[in-house]
Each structure stands twice: as structure tokens, then as C-alpha cells.
Amino acid sequence: MNVRESGIDEGISEVIVTTRSASGTFNAAPIGIITTTNEHFVKLYKRSRTFTNVQETKKLAANITSDTVLFVKAALDNLGEAHYSSLSSFPVLKEANSWILFQAVLAEKSTEYSLFQLTPLTIKINRKELKAINRGRNAVIEATILATRYLRVNDEREKEELKKQMARYAKIAEKCGGHREKEAIRILEEKPFVIV
Ligand SMILES: Cc1cc2nc3c(=O)[nH]c(=O)nc-3n(C[C@H](O)[C@H](O)[C@H](O)COP(=O)(O)O)c2cc1C
Structure with a gap:
């Protein structure tokens, strides 16, 4: 196997x-x-x-x-x-x-x-997929990890820092991503905690 x-x-x-x-x-x-x-x-x-x-x-x-x-x-x-x-x-x-x-x-x-x-x-x-490295795709993954961390922490300063980092990754996703990455960021932005 x-x-x-x-x-x-x-x-x-x-x-x-x-x-x-x-x-x-x-x-x-x-x-x-x-x-x-x-x-x-x-x-x-x-x-x-x-x-x-x-x-x-x-x-x-x-x-x-x-x-x-x-x-x-x-x-x-x-x-x-x-x-x-x-x-x-x-x-x-x-x-x-x-x-x-x-x-x-x-x-x-x-x-x-x-x-x-x-x-x-x-x-x-099911299928073999060929995909080049895409910074937008990677940035969505980073932003999502930060979002799950945000939901776990209570410290307000840590939350603010996480939001700032998420905003940076959202920008990269918007710039380098395709329509799925843009939709993914839109879903993150709908959540109460996210991104300016
Ligand atoms: C890319 C990515 C990788 C993650 N890796 C882990 C991991 O290895 N272990 C873990 O406990 N949580 C990890 N998380 C966080 C969980 O996905 C998150 O806590 C999730 O809400 C757990 O959902 P559940 O309660 O339905 O299991 C990761 C999140 C992302 C976005």
C-alpha cells in the first residue's frame, strides 16, 4: 500500500x-x-x-x-x-x-x-492532480489556521495580532488566488471575528 x-x-x-x-x-x-x-x-x-x-x-x-x-x-x-x-x-x-x-x-x-x-x-x-504552487491557495490555508487559533484564545491582544496576520494572508489570497480562494476568503470574512 x-x-x-x-x-x-x-x-x-x-x-x-x-x-x-x-x-x-x-x-x-x-x-x-x-x-x-x-x-x-x-x-x-x-x-x-x-x-x-x-x-x-x-x-x-x-x-x-x-x-x-x-x-x-x-x-x-x-x-x-x-x-x-x-x-x-x-x-x-x-x-x-x-x-x-x-x-x-x-x-x-x-x-x-x-x-x-x-x-x-x-x-x-480518485484522480491525480497537477497543480503549480499558488501563493493564494497557501495563504487561505494560513488564514484558516489563524482563524481556528483565534477561536481558541481569550487574550484580546493575541486576538488583535491574529486578526492582523489574517488580513495580510487575505490580501495575498485576493491577489494570487483563483475564484475558489476568493470565495474561501469571503467565507472567512463573514465570520464575526475576521478581517478588516
Ligand atoms: C490547515 C489546518 C491544519 C490544522 N491541523 C490541525 C491538527 O493537526 N490538529 C488539530 O488538533 N487541529 C488542527 N487544526 C485545527 C482544527 O481544524 C480546528 O480546531 C477544527 O475546528 C476542529 O474541528 P472539530 O471540532 O470538528 O474536530 C488545523 C486547522 C487548519 C486550518
Whole structure:
């Protein structure tokens, strides 16, 4: 089974992780898959739905996509039922280029985060996508990470700083992105916390 061929590479690969609760409710959130030479891990924030679901089912699916609108929606809203398809009876995102279903085993825990080691169970490649580096796409990802951080912090000065950084990335997305990046930024701007 070749995880590399599915789009996950050494370093941290930003994907949308889909999970299922014990009672069967689906969830999607952007998460970084950490890859060393030949091992895969995720570090999950304990107050996330993704963490709770992985604890309950010991499984997660990595959905490889470069669609920035999906990243923003998965981070800040819920993806509707219509986005989901199924891989070995596990929820995955229809629009993703590839899917990797992983077994997740707890490797390390701290007060805020838990580290899980991942073993691939099933891989499906739907399409191979060639895309040049686009600063607009990358900037949306950075702005979305800052937005999720913003929602977690309470300190007003830290919030102001995060907003400033988000505004900088929004500018790059507007300048270098295509229509999906512009839409992604519009969704971020609709949120109460964001960007001037
Ligand atoms: C690109 C990107 C990467 C992220 N990586 C992680 C990660 O590795 N671990 C994590 O706990 N949260 C990560 N987050 C934050 C979560 O996506 C965010 O907290 C989300 O709201 C959790 O949703 P949930 O409660 O539905 O699981 C990331 C966010 C973005 C935008």
C-alpha cells in the first residue's frame, strides 16, 4: 500500500480528516498528517470533535484536496451530508482526490493534545492532480489556521495580532488566488471575528 502515491509526503501534509462518532455522526476538520521517513502521526487537540471521534472508533480518513473552500468550511462550519461518500463503510469526502483510511493508536498524550500513530488500512486514488504552487491557495490555508487559533484564545491582544496576520494572508489570497480562494476568503470574512 503506497501512502506517498496518494499525496501524503514527508513533513506535514494538510488534509481534511473525516471521522465518525460511536453513534454514527460524521465530522470533517482540517488536520496535519505528520510523516517521518516511514511513519505517520496526527496530533489532535483534545477539545475537538475529531479527537473525541478518534478515541471512540480508533479510525480516521485523510481526504487529499487542494480545494480551499472545503478547508474553510470544514474548519468553521459543518459539511453537510451531501459532501460525504463512503470508503470501507467509513465517511470520506466525495470531492477529494484521494482517500486513506487509517487505524489510529494513541502514542503520547499531554494536557492539551494527544498524538496518535497511524497505520493505513485502505487507500483509494480518485484522480491525480497537477497543480503549480499558488501563493493564494497557501495563504487561505494560513488564514484558516489563524482563524481556528483565534477561536481558541481569550487574550484580546493575541486576538488583535491574529486578526492582523489574517488580513495580510487575505490580501495575498485576493491577489494570487483563483475564484475558489476568493470565495474561501469571503467565507472567512463573514465570520464575526475576521478581517478588516
Ligand atoms: C490547515 C489546518 C491544519 C490544522 N491541523 C490541525 C491538527 O493537526 N490538529 C488539530 O488538533 N487541529 C488542527 N487544526 C485545527 C482544527 O481544524 C480546528 O480546531 C477544527 O475546528 C476542529 O474541528 P472539530 O471540532 O470538528 O474536530 C488545523 C486547522 C487548519 C486550518
